[in-house]
Structure formats: C-alpha cells, structure tokens
Amino acid sequence: MPVEWSGSGPQLLMELDRSAPLRAQVEEQLRTAIQTGRLVAGERMPSTRALATYLRLSRGVIQECYAQLQAEGYLTSRAGSATRVATTISIDRPTPAPLLAAEAPPLLADFPSGVPDLGLAPRADWAWAVREVCRTAADAEFDYGDAQGAPRLREVLTGYLRRVRAVDTCAANVVVCGGFQQGLGLVLRVLGGPVAVEDPGSVGNVTRAAGGATVPVPVDEQGIDVGALAASGARVVVVTPAHQWPTGVVLAPARRHALVAWARECDGYIVEDDYDAEFRYDREPVGSLQGLAPDRVIGLGTVSKSLAPALRLGWAVLPSALATAVVAAKAVADRGTPQLDQLALVTLFESGRYDRHLRRMRTEYAARRDVLVSALTRLAPSVRVTGLAAGFHAIAHLPAGVAEADVIAAARERRVGLYGMSTYRSTHDPSPAQLVLGFGNTSQHEIRTGIGLVADLLSRR
Amino acid sequence: MPVEWSGSGPQLLMELDRSAPLRAQVEEQLRTAIQTGRLVAGERMPSTRALATYLRLSRGVIQECYAQLQAEGYLTSRAGSATRVATTISIDRPTPAPLLAAEAPPLLADFPSGVPDLGLAPRADWAWAVREVCRTAADAEFDYGDAQGAPRLREVLTGYLRRVRAVDTCAANVVVCGGFQQGLGLVLRVLGGPVAVEDPGSVGNVTRAAGGATVPVPVDEQGIDVGALAASGARVVVVTPAHQWPTGVVLAPARRHALVAWARECDGYIVEDDYDAEFRYDREPVGSLQGLAPDRVIGLGTVSKSLAPALRLGWAVLPSALATAVVAAKAVADRGTPQLDQLALVTLFESGRYDRHLRRMRTEYAARRDVLVSALTRLAPSVRVTGLAAGFHAIAHLPAGVAEADVIAAARERRVGLYGMSTYRSTHDPSPAQLVLGFGNTSQHEIRTGIGLVADLLSRR
Numbered sequence: 054m055p056v057e058w059s060g061s062g063p064q065l066l067m068e069l070d071r072s073a074p075l076r077a078q079v080e081e082q083l084r085t086a087i088q089t090g091r092l093v094a095g096e097r098m099p100s101t102r103a104l105a106t107y108l109r110l111s112r113g114v115i116q117e118c119y120a121q122l123q124a125e126g127y128l129t130s131r132a133g134s135a136t137r138v139a140t141t142i143s144i145d146r147p148t149p150a151p152l153l154a155a156e157a158p159p160l161l162a163d164f165p166s167g168v169p170d171l172g173l174a175p176r177a178d179w180a181w182a183v184r185e186v187c188r189t190a191a192d193a194e195f196d197y198g199d200a201q202g203a204p205r206l207r208e209v210l211t212g213y214l215r216r217v218r219a220v221d222t223c224a225a226n227v228v229v230c231g232g233f234q235q236g237l238g239l240v241l242r243v244l245g246g247p248v249a250v251e252d253p254g255s256v257g258n259v260t261r262a263a264g265g266a267t268v269p270v271p272v273d274e275q276g277i278d279v280g281a282l283a284a285s286g287a288r289v290v291v292v293t294p295a296h297q298w299p300t301g302v303v304l305a306p307a308r309r310h311a312l313v314a315w316a317r318e319c320d321g322y323i324v325e326d327d328y329d330a331e332f333r334y335d336r337e338p339v340g341s342l343q344g345l346a347p348d349r350v351i352g353l354g355t356v357s358k359s360l361a362p363a364l365r366l367g368w369a370v371l372p373s374a375l376a377t378a379v380v381a382a383k384a385v386a387d388r389g390t391p392q393l394d395q396l397a398l399v400t401l402f403e404s405g406r407y408d409r410h411l412r413r414m415r416t417e418y419a420a421r422r423d424v425l426v427s428a429l430t431r432l433a434p435s436v437r438v439t440g441l442a443a444g445f446h447a448i449a450h451l452p453a454g455v456a457e458a459d460v461i462a463a464a465r466e467r468r469v470g471l472y473g474m475s476t477y478r479s480t481h482d483p484s485p486a487q488l489v490l491g492f493g494n495t496s497q498h499e500i501r502t503g504i505g506l507v508a509d510l511l512s513r514r
Numbered sequence: 515m516p517v518e519w520s521g522s523g524p525q526l527l528m529e530l531d532r533s534a535p536l537r538a539q540v541e542e543q544l545r546t547a548i549q550t551g552r553l554v555a556g557e558r559m560p561s562t563r564a565l566a567t568y569l570r571l572s573r574g575v576i577q578e579c580y581a582q583l584q585a586e587g588y589l590t591s592r593a594g595s596a597t598r599v600a601t602t603i604s605i606d607r608p609t610p611a612p613l614l615a616a617e618a619p620p621l622l623a624d625f626p627s628g629v630p631d632l633g634l635a636p637r638a639d640w641a642w643a644v645r646e647v648c649r650t651a652a653d654a655e656f657d658y659g660d661a662q663g664a665p666r667l668r669e670v671l672t673g674y675l676r677r678v679r680a681v682d683t684c685a686a687n688v689v690v691c692g693g694f695q696q697g698l699g700l701v702l703r704v705l706g707g708p709v710a711v712e713d714p715g716s717v718g719n720v721t722r723a724a725g726g727a728t729v730p731v732p733v734d735e736q737g738i739d740v741g742a743l744a745a746s747g748a749r750v751v752v753v754t755p756a757h758q759w760p761t762g763v764v765l766a767p768a769r770r771h772a773l774v775a776w777a778r779e780c781d782g783y784i785v786e787d788d789y790d791a792e793f794r795y796d797r798e799p800v801g802s803l804q805g806l807a808p809d810r811v812i813g814l815g816t817v818s819k820s821l822a823p824a825l826r827l828g829w830a831v832l833p834s835a836l837a838t839a840v841v842a843a844k845a846v847a848d849r850g851t852p853q854l855d856q857l858a859l860v861t862l863f864e865s866g867r868y869d870r871h872l873r874r875m876r877t878e879y880a881a882r883r884d885v886l887v888s889a890l891t892r893l894a895p896s897v898r899v900t901g902l903a904a905g906f907h908a909i910a911h912l913p914a915g916v917a918e919a920d921v922i923a924a925a926r927e928r929r930v931g932l933y934g935m936s937t938y939r940s941t942h943d944p945s946p947a948q949l950v951l952g953f954g955n956t957s958q959h960e961i962r963t964g965i966g967l968v969a970d971l972l973s974r975r
Contacts, residue, residue, distance in 0.1 A: 081680075088808075121801075122801075124764075124767055124800055125800055125801035126767055127801075127805075129767075129771070139771060141774040141806060141807065142807070143778075143807050143810065144682075144808070145687075145807075145808035145809035145834050171654060174656040176651075176656075179648055180645040180647075180648035180649070183644040184644075184645065186641075187640055188637070188641070190637075192633045192635070193632060195632040195635040195822040195823070195824045196822075197823040197824070219545050226606075231692060234846075234847075235847060238848075262846065306585055306586075310587055310590070310602045313604075314602055339585055339586055342587070344549060345600070345604075346602065346604045347549075347605070348605075361656040362658040362659075362849075363655060363656045363657060363658070363659060363853035364853075364854065365848060365850065365852040366852075372606055385699065387695055387699075388693060388695045388696075388823075390692075391692075391826040391827075391855060392826070393824055393825065394852060394855065
C-alpha cells in the first residue's frame with residue numbers, strides 16, 4: 054500500500070504488509086528513512102493523527118512508534134511543539150570499491166605454496182568430531198573456558214608432540230592459539246626487541262606479527278647462518294629448522310647446536326615454526342629443535358597444513374619462564390580459542406582419525422612429489438630441484454641466463470601459475486633465479502599439465 | 515624386557531615391546547632419557563655394537579637411531595671418537611603449582627553475572643549447522659578465508675542487526691571477531707589515546723583491552739554523565755546504552771543525543787557494547803546508538819549471551835573511516851576467525867534456528883526474572899530491585915546499614931554465591947551497598963532456594 058505524505062509532513066513512500074505486525078513495519082521504515090537521509094535532520098514529522106489517517110492505522114500505534122524512536126534518539130519532541138527528526142543523526146556509507154578489472158581466465162595449473170589440499174580436507178571427520186563434542190561435553194564446556202586452552206587438548210598435544218616431534222613439554226607450558234599467526238604475534242610481543250628472521254623466509258609475516266623492525270639473516274645450504282645472526286644483535290630469531298621455508302633446507306646438526314649455544318650466550322630465544330614437519334618422505338622427520346633446549350625454544354605449530362587453514366587452530370610450546378606472560382596476552386587478545394573446536398581436535402587425536410588423515414595425505418603428497426620430479430626430469434632436465442625432503446613444495450633452480458620474472462610472466466600467458474623466490478628475499482633480489490613450486494593444493498593431473506606447458510621456459514635457452 | 519647398561523655406557527633401563535617397531539622405541543627412549551636428564555650432557559654413549567648386543571637388535575638399527583638423534587642434535591660424534599650426548603641439551607620444567615586448598619563445598623545457589631544458561635546451549639543446533647557446512651561448503655571455504663570475516667556472514671549480520679537492533683551498516687564495515695573481547699582490543703588499539711569507561715562498569719576489561727590507562731566516568735539513573743565525559747579529556751568512550759552494565763540503567767534519550775553531540779564536537783568515538791539487548795522484556799529493545807551516528811559509533815556484539823561463550827564469535831560494526839585499519843589489525847592478530855564456525859552461524863541465522871533459540875531463552879529468562887522478583891517481594895520486601903528491563907541480571911539495593919561484604923560473606927556460609935557492586939566501581943567503594951544478581955545460568959529452583967536462604971540477610975535489620 055504506497056502512501057505519499059504531503060502538507061504537514063515530508064514526502065515518504067511507505068509500503069505496509071497488512072498481514073504482518075504493523076507497528077514494527079512503520080517503526081522500521083521511519084528509522085530507515087532517517088538513516089538513509091530520506092527524512093533529514095531537523096525535519097518536522099507529521100502529527101500522529103495525520104500519519105495514522107494516512108496509513109489507516111490507529112493513532113495509538115503511531116504514538117507508540119514515535120515514543121520508541123524518541124527513546125532511541127531518532128526523533129525529538131518538546132511539550133507543545135511538533136515532533137522532529139533529531140539533529141544529531143548522521144549518515145555513514147563507505148566509498149564503493151572500484152570495479153574489479155575484467156577477471157583473468159582461470160589457470161590450467163597453479164603452483165601456490167603453503168596451502169594443503171582443500172578438496173581433501175577432512176569434512177566428515179570434523180563434522181563427526183563436533184557432533185561428538187556437542188553430544189558428550191559437560192555443560193561447563195560451553196562457558197568461556199581456560200584462556201590458555203582446554204586442559205584436555207593441552208594434555209593431548211603434549212603427548213602427540215612428544216611422540217611425533219620429540220617435543221619436550223608439559224600441559225602447563227602449552228597455549229592453544231588461533232593458528233600460527235596468533236601464536237607468533239603473542240610470543241613476539243611478549244619477547245619484544247628486534248626480531249631476526251630467515252632470509253629468504255617469511256619476512257613480511259614476521260614483521261607484521263612483531264609490530265616492529267626485523268633483521269634478515271641469510272640462509273645457506275646448512276640453514277640459517279648463526280654467525281650472521283650473532284652479529285645482528287637481535288636476541289630473538291624465528292626459524293624453520295625441520296624444512297626451511299621456503300628453501301626446503303634442513304638445519305644441519307652443527308648449526309642446531311650453534312643456534313642453541315647462541316641463545317644461551319645472549320640470553321635469547323628461538324621461535325621454531327614447525328609448519329609442515331608431519332610430511333617427511335625419505336626418512337623420519339627431524340625432531341624439533343624445541344626438544345633440545347626447551348628453556349630457549351618456543352615451538353609453534355598449527356593444523357593449517359595437516360587439516361585445513363579454515364580451522365584456525367594452533368599452539369605455542371613455551372619455556373616455563375615465558376608461559377605466564379603469553380597466557381596473559383592470550384586472555385587479553387580474545388579470552389581463548391573456541392572451546393568446541395578445541396575439543397573437536399581432541400576427539401580427532403584420540404579417535405586416531407587425525408593420524409589416519411595424515412597417513413592418507415602423506416601418501417598423496419608423496420605421489421605428487423614423484424609426479425613433479427619425473428615430469429621435470431623428463432621435460433626440463435637442466436632444472437635442478439631441491440628442498441623436497443618434506444612438505445609440499447620444491448625449489449626449481451633456473452639455469453643461468455633465465456630470468457625469474459620472465460618465466461613467471463610467460464607461464465601466466467599459458468595459464469600456469471608460477472611463483473618466484475625473489476618475493477621471499479628481504480631485498481627482492483631476482484638472483485639466483487628460483488621458483489617455489491607448491492603442490493599441496495595441485496592435483497597430479499594439474500602438475501603434469503602445468504609442467505608440460507612450461508617445461509621449455511625452465512630450460513637453458 | 516628390562517636392560518641395564520654397564521661398563522661402556524651409562525646405566526639406563528629400557529623396556530622394549532618386541533611386537534612393535536623396535537627402532538622407533540629405542541630412539542624415543544634415548545631421546546626421553548636425554549630430555550629428562552637420565553643421560554646427561556657430554557656423557558659417552560655405548561658403542562652401537564655394544565648397545566645392539568644388549569638389546570638383542572641388529573647393529574644397523576642402532577646405527578640408524580644414532581644417526582637420527584645426531585641429525586636432531588641430541589648426540590654428537592666426531593670421526594674416530596665415541597658418540598656422546600650433546601652438551602647443548604637442557605631441561606625445562608615449570609615449578610609445580612601449589613596444591614589447591616581443600617575445595618569449598620558446592621553452592622546450593624549461585625548468582626554470577628554475564629553467563630547465559632549453559633545447560634540450554636543449542637548443542638544439537640550447532641552440531642547440525644557444522645554438519646551442514648561440512649557437507650555443502652565449497653572447497654575454497656577450507657582455506658584461510660577473508661580476515662575480515664566470511665562475506666556471507668557479514669551480509670547476514672548486516673541484515674539481522676538492522677532488523678533487531680536498528681543498526682545502520684553494510685558488509686564492508688563489519689569485521690567478524692573472536693568474541694567481544696577481541697573486537698574491543700582491536701578497536702581500542704586502532705583508536706589509541708585514553709579511553710573513558712562507565713563507572714561502575716567493565717573497568718578492568720577495558721583497561722586490559724586498551725593496553726593503557728582508562729578514565730572512569732560516573733553513571734547515574736540516566737546513564738553515563740556526558741558532562742563529566744566531556745571534562746575528562748578522553749576522545750574514546752566505551753558504553754552500554756541499551757542496558758548499562760552492571761547497573762541496568764537505559765541511557766535516556768537526551769543523553770543519547772548529548773553523547774553523539776560530544777563525539778562530533780571532539781572528533782571522538784563511542785564504542786557501544788550491545789551485550790544483552792536481545793533479551794528485553796517489557797517493551798521492544800531500545801535500538802542501538804550506532805544507528806543514530808554510524809560515523810561516530812563502533813557497535814560491538816557477540817553470541818556469548820545468545821548462544822554460548824564457548825563459540826568465541828562476535829563482530830564489530832565500524833564507521834567507514836575506521837574499517838580498513840581494524841581489518842588490517844584483525845589480519846595481523848590471527849588471519850581471521852575460524853571459517854567453519856562463521857559459516858555455521860550463517861546457517862543458524864538463515865534456518866531460523868537462531869531466532870527460535872532466542873525466543874525460547876527469552877521466555878525462560880523472563881520466567882526466572884518473575885521468580886526472582888516475587889521471591890524478593892515476598893521474603894525481603896525492603897530490598898529495592900532495579901535494572902530488570904533487559905538481560906539476565908538485576909541490582910538489589912541493600913537497606914541502609916547493611917554492608918555489602920557482610921551479606922556476601924554470610925551468604926557464602928549458607929552456600930549461596932552473591933556478588934557485590936563494589937567490584938565494578940573504579941574505587942571499589944562499598945557504598946551504596948548493592949548486589950548484582952545474575953540469573954542467566956541459575957535455574958528457577960535455584961533462584962527460589964537461594965533467595966530463601968539469604969532473604970533475612972538482605973532486609974533491614
């Protein structure tokens with residue numbers, strides 16, 4: 054029923070649905086009219102009698118509407134004078150984002166890094182685990198819970214990490230976090246000071262998490278250069294010892310000792326990002342650095358690679374001296390990670406479904422790795438490939454005279470997504486020319502197709 | 515099979531289960547022995563031949579164990595000399611927490627505030643919603659997702675908040691957070707500067723979230739004193755206009771305008787904590803302050819009261835000018851709230867189960883409120899009760915001459931949990947003597963029992 058006001062009030066089109074509650078409709082439409090500026094600040098409202106007549110409603114209904122909108126601050130009225138739109142009203146609309154450029158055609162093969170296979174995420178297991186938790190958890194588990202993390206999950210993680218990563222800790226020193234990123238941020242803020250970071254590595258991520266400057270320290274075939282670290286003056290370093298990100302180098306035994314000795318000497322701390330150590334192919338995984346020096350190493354882990362990034366579940370294993378401060382920081386940050394998600398993860402660990410999923414994924418990634426290596430060996434034999442001991446990415450070393458950016462651009466034209474090492478270097482140096490070939494979310498078929506399409510670009514010209 | 519080493523190596527008891535993989539067992543036990551200090555730093559290990567003989571294993575197995583532990587840094591060996599425990603090993607055990615004092619006997623009735631009924635948490639609805647999401651979500655939803663929040667949830671929240679809270683926003687200005695606490699922290703860190711807070715109110719919470727000093731501003735029967743706010747010099751204030759926490763006062767219309775005018779005048783911002791507005795009994799809820807001045811008010815909401823605190827889901831509705839900065843802060847904090855939980859909430863909204871749960875809870879809380887009021891009227895008629903227009907707590911004003919702390923202590927002896935207003939005052943002033951009686955997680959039976967047990971304590975002596 055369209056109604057046009059005139060004379061005593063502003064022009065306003067109102068549509069009422071006579072089969073639904075009328076007062077709520079009138080109220081809502083007046084509020085929207087004020088919020089969108091159709092009724093402007095200071096404007097005189099029609100009298101309740103006039104509006105009631107227009108709308109064919111009782112005057113009482115309109116009076117109630119006006120009273121409600123007055124209590125909320127949209128209308129003002131003084132004894133003996135007309136009701137008006139309040140003058141304090143304002144409108145706030147964001148500037149619309151610029152239209153996106155025409156979308157590029159979809160890629161035929163893409164080799165991004167750091168993402169596991171999303172199509173094989175354990176959907177059914179997760180739904181099952183959440184249902185089990187909702188069915189069996191005590192009422193109290195629906196409360197805020199322990200900001201440090203559910204005690205049961207901290208116990209289970211302690212045992213699991215000892216078993217598979219030789220981590221040496223206890224539930225009191227574990228904090229459950231919203232993924233790796235939150236754990237890193239909490240720890241770096243507690244530690245403070247300049248933070249050293251592997252170069253190439255996650256320079257940008259660490260810098261953002263630290264909220265301050267980072268000091269890049271070079272990585273060679275043995276892992277991080279501990280001499281250069283010592284010379285940097287930093288007393289905190291973030292490292293990926295089991296499978297350096299992104300070079301794939303494993304930190305050599307002598308360097309492991311040197312790194313721990315450095316931390317002891319300068320009263321410093323080592324933050325160990327153990328991001329993909331579950332996926333090791335040729336031999337069993339190198340145990341965590343944390344187990345060697347639990348008083349000097351903070352171990353950070355996540356299910357983003359083993360289950361799915363969408364779950365945002367991770368943990369920090371802390372030296373006793375830091376546990377209280379990091380728990381306090383976590384409590385201030387968000388009062389704890391979602392409790393039901395934590396208990397669902399416990400259920401996956403305890404039922405053996407976590408391990409089963411890992412075994413399945415390890416077999417799949419190992420097969421992809423073989424497909425990648427054999428495709429490169431066959432089609433681009435001059436390309437050296439390294440970093441494949443674990444995880445789901447490889448480094449392709451381009452022959453001399455082949456420029457990283459050229460290869461990436463030419464591959465994009467053939468609808469293949471390739472990514473260069475230069476973006477992980479603190480200086481963005483394009484040399485030596487290397488590609489970081491991720492295959493976590495890239496099927497065997499896509500790998501074959503992709504390498505087939507770009508093999509000639511990778512070879513010596 | 516217990517084995518004792520002697521002669522060439524340290525004494526070490528090892529138990530091997532011959533039916534399970536042996537190499538992993540030996541490795542694990544050696545690692546644990548080193549981590550726990552049973553094998554000390556620098557100690558000489560038995561030769562691989564000797565250990566193999568002792569354990570009745572092939573020498574190759576022991577050599578593999580030693581090689582693995584050497585790669586991990588637990589052992590060191592130089593050509594021509596014995597393998598030794600690395601000298602960089604250390605042990606880190608937290609000081610055990612002091613034993614808890616003997617537990618107090620359980621309460622017969624407890625009146626804590628700020629917690630909804632945990633026994634009525636929508637377990638089945640949540641499990642169903644997660645299953646629907648796991649069944650139907652696109653593969654890409656298992657990736658990191660949008661740090662600002664799932665676009666679908668931001669759309670649904672925009673519509674829902676417009677409908678029930680008269681919030682005026684769009685999806686581009688909404689950020690999904692890990693509960694109220696995270697939203698508050700992100701917003702206050704972006705805004706910076708001293709933060710004004712209602713007194714009595716959540717002084718401690720806000721101070722922690724702000725990471726700095728707060729300025730208490732008195733609350734009277736009309737809500738926050740805007741004159742005092744203006745005099746404080748702060749340009750950011752955190753308020754609870756719909757149902758002041760904890761006094762239960764509704765911010766008066768004139769004060770709503772004065773508050774918005776204050777923000778405009780000093781280029782300041784109002785953070786609106788809309789914590790329990792879904793539960794309003796006598797009339798429809800007062801619309802949010804945010805709708806009046808979307809460019810000056812940050813609206814914070816949560817499902818902690820409507821569904822359960824364990825879910826850790828909330829949102830911030832932002833002025834356009836702040837949206838980009840808060841989204842960036844959220845991305846750094848944790849790369850976004852768990853995606854599947856967000857989509858499950860969408861499913862609850864869209865299926866109508868969210869509204870249905872709210873209706874059910876509203877009826878239940880209204881019944882408890884009636885039970886509380888009638889018990890107090892009958893048994894402690896001299897106690898004035900206020901703040902009951904919404905939510906699930908009330909303020910009991912104790913008669914002159916009755917001390918808050920005495921009542922609380924005496925009630926505790928009768929196994930009834932009562933909580934005083936003084937803890938919410940910046941000065942902890944015990945006067946006027948008032949109790950904050952929460953009944954969100956207190957059954958009707960408990961309310962009757964509890965008030966029966968303490969009524970004489972509340973009355974004029």
